[in-house]
Amino acid sequence: MPEPPPVTGPDMRPTPDAQPTPDAQPRLDARLGDARTVVLDSIEQPPLARIRRRAVSRRRRRRTAGGAALLAVAVAVALPMWNWSDPHAPPAPADAPPAGPVYSDAGIIINGLVETDVPRPPGVITDVEFVDPEHGHLLSACLTGNPCPVTAASTADGGASWRQVELPADTAGWPHAELLAFPDGTLAAHPGPAEDGYASADGGRTWFPAPAPEPDLPGVPAGPDDLLGLRPGGQRCAGTVEVWQPDRLRAKQPARRPLLRQPGFGVCWVAPTAAADGAWWVGGVRDGTATVAVTRDGGTSWQPVALTPPVGTDGLPAEELPSVEVTSLGRHVYATVLGPDRFLLAIFHSADGGRSFTRTGDAGTTIGAAGELVPLLDGRLLATDTDQRWYVSADDGRTFTRAEGTLPAVGRLARTLAGYVAYDLFGSGWAAYSPDGATWRKLQIN
Template identity: 30%
Template sequence: MHDVERLLREELSRRSELPPPSAAAVVTAVHGLRRRRRITAVAALGAIAVLVTLAGTITALRPTAGSLPPAFPPPAPAGSVSLTEPPEVWFADADHGFALAQSCLADPCQLYVAQTTDGGASWQRHAVPGETFPAEQRSPRVTLRVLGATTLALDGYDGDRRRFTTDGGRTWTEQPVAPQGTVAEIPDGGLAQVRSNTGRPIDIVVLRPDGTSALLATPPLTRPLTSMWTNVARGDDGSAWVYGGDDTKTWLWVSRDRGRTWRDVPLPGDAARAGAGQGPHVEHGRILYVVETSPKRRAWRSVDDGAHWADLGRDLPPDPGGDMGLGSVVCFDGTLLVYEPTSGGVYRAMPSEDKLGRVGDAPIWQRAGGRYLRGVGPKGSAGPYEHSPDGLTWTELRL
């Protein structure tokens, strides 16, 4: 057995009879033993991987409140970890991002989180302890919620669990999913989502940077939400936008003080009808787009919180059946792209243009936080998948 590994095991065995230490304390002690025994530099390099593995195992196994009881699964063989289908990918900024991945060499499959810190040029995979799913299920029933460059939560579909990490997936804790108390505003580094209540106005649940949740003290005073559900869209100026509706109307609300107060935004044309479209798309906090798909196809833009709307979609082709819809994405510079699925045509309106004009026939991509994401497989949006910082240069997403 390697000298360093033996020293590590001796130190861990000795400390097993004492109160549980921190992983940092064990690592410090072993470093001291290494120095006293004059271990060579080559052995020290080999010890780094051992220290990291054992430190993570100690943290996972220590019986403290809020930590996950299962130990980390053994590393999966190279090439056995792949993106989930459909993919869940989100970039906190142009360089830092996460993707859900899975290894199904055995049944059940093991869930992984893949992290990049170099714009997707490379990815580091981290198993999520205790998070498995049957192979026949084909994908994990969790939602990826990225709060920052190293912080994320995995919420179960049924609301029974939340896995939370602040170091990119290297270590995990469990946090309560149910909201605890209220908060006056959506904090920096926090996320918010709409929670519908049968027969009552909506709530807004705020996921705080520490992984706990609370109710926003002053949600918009909407009627009960019955026909739509949406997360809260955030502008990069801190504004918050809530879009939804009931069986008779679609509505949009904006807050420019992080959710302390809300104002009803009037919608244009038929966009206020029940189930009229999609949106909103917000860029730079001030450029607001609403894409209307039924009964007409329209695309609207406002730069004054809905006081005035420009009709950009006058030349969009009609949809006689009323069931094909439209795809749309807003680029980082505020340009609107609309995709017509029947013809495959792409229409564009730059911030300075007053209508959409056709620019070609090409698959449209989607925003995934700080980057664009697209599928380039034979089935349109299917994999393999590529990401881009500008919509011009694309890199295959390879784990």
């Protein structure tokens, strides 16, 4: 009797309790194989051909690099035996720029000479001014021994090379040789703060006599290209502030004019340049107390600040204070009160742009100051003492630590329109320039 057909559902598939026929298993295996083939074909295969090409290329580069290294070794061995008299010999490779010595300690770096054959004008360097990091000017004069005319020198590459011009013969014997440098290239050289001298309108190439100031010229405010200066009075800290105007100097007109308004006390120091925010500082004495004042509108108005507790009563009459000076970096302003031989009587610090000061350094805990104090970007103060050494303070002038290392002997530090100048390096008349007080370039001239 024939076997009944299997029980199926509506889709013609066996019901769960139905048993497959004997020939159903091979058909199932075939369908599974077909499905596996479809799945494998759908998987993207890696670019084996491209991978093989890259591997061949890398092996070729490694072989080439190895061959080049072996060739370099062979050339290095053969160079000493090369017959350089051969007219067909290859030219010698260009020498790398010589690297000069570096002197450093406590984060202060001085880059030394890169050439030993440098210009040597007669006399000694007396004044250096930089109007930007590349353009600088200096004066050299014979202050002792046989007199010689003052020499002016200018650089356009940061002090690596210099162009020299000798000033007229009547500059021989100047007791000092001071320089004013304006951003537009106008220069003025004179033997002292209240003396007349010579001027240049072309960056120091040619010079002409500077017109003498007229006694009754009206006072004027200082313009953005003008410089302020000190006209000394009859005694110390009794001077007045005057304006140097480069446009009048170029026109061969009297260039020194009284400032429109004075700070209201006897002045003994005027900043050589304005601060970055346009503030121009002066220092002096008012009512027996060391005082500073600032103008931010070219001398139209002043804001005086008395440095209290009073300085001038520390065993030294106020009229004998050699100087009250100010230096600044951003909102941080430092006022220094100096006694005989530039001994630091006191240091005052302001963190609000000079509106208020706090006394931080006192006599006996500080040092002498051969020149200006230099605020560094890391918050420290840099100073040079009268012992010709470098000092740094990390506490706003309360204490100073001597920087040792390989730093050379040094004279005074001075502010210019663009950075600072260090004088008398190594005790032999060299100078160095720094835009920030931390990294210095020794000038390639002496």
